Amino acid sequence: MIAQYKQTGLAWIWLALLVLIVDQATKIAVLQSFQLYDSVKITEFFNLTYVRNYGAAFSFLADSGGWQRWFFTIIAIVAVGLLSFWLAKTPKQQIWLVIGFNLILGGAAGNLYDRVAYGYVVDFLDFTIPLYGRWPAFNVADMGIVIGAACVLIDAFVNQKKTSSEEKKI
Template sequence: MMMRTGLRWLWLTGVVAAIDQISKILLIERLPPFRPVAVLPSLNFLLTYNTGVSFSFLQLPGGWQRWPLAIFALVIVAVLVGWLARMASDRRLLAAAVAIVLGGAVGNLIDRIVQGQVTDFIQVYWGTWSFAIFNLADAAITVGVALILLDNLLGGDGRSRQGA
């Protein structure tokens, strides 16, 4: 049954979540918090922690948001797994995309449950402008959503839509 649905892509979810967690563990061990380390022009490693959600929204004192946000993330994970379970196995691009988003969600969920916060460490900047600091789970979610949109643009079957 599992091989005839999008659930066959759960291995990719595991890979994404594992890479995310390994990267965070390695950088927590090696980087001083809140001090940028240049990697490339316009790219730093900058170890930070976010108790809120995207762009530090809901990052409030007291940590009350840990469990409500963890429960919300669990609901999202359940919805994504349900989507994969209902998806035909021939929807490879869509299934891989959802699995990638799911891996990112699981990576950040692990942080939130274990640490009460999400570890972020990638800072992209230009001059004095800096994008929000993020992690590989966030990047996976972004790439996965972009692939879901691409699948939609291709008509869900690898062909571009007529008149598009």
């Protein structure tokens, strides 16, 4: 059983746990140091600002009366389950896919914890982007999800090229 585990994407589960731990540690630091909407300017384009996100990405459905908490909680539980299943089925040699799944898993677990424990997701990384304006605040879990999704896309392109070159050889 352990030998099988070491041959799958679950061998990299430490990466998901790392994202989860760093995410929760930073959120705890914010909750202990900031009041809601407190902000500390770090640079001209970056602040630490404590906000609560009751919705999903970009506060989607944030003002929907409360039902969305459980809706997004269920989605996160399903995502954590599916990602864990896929990791158990993915060979660890598919490095981009394994890293991507684990980053997404850690991020999904971090935001899931927030929804269950607090009823909202703690966000605090606040950027202003030239010519765009203020980007919605986010957190370490969100970074894990976005970077993980990029890794999954990279894997899709890498595997597509491998498949194309293998087909040309035939």
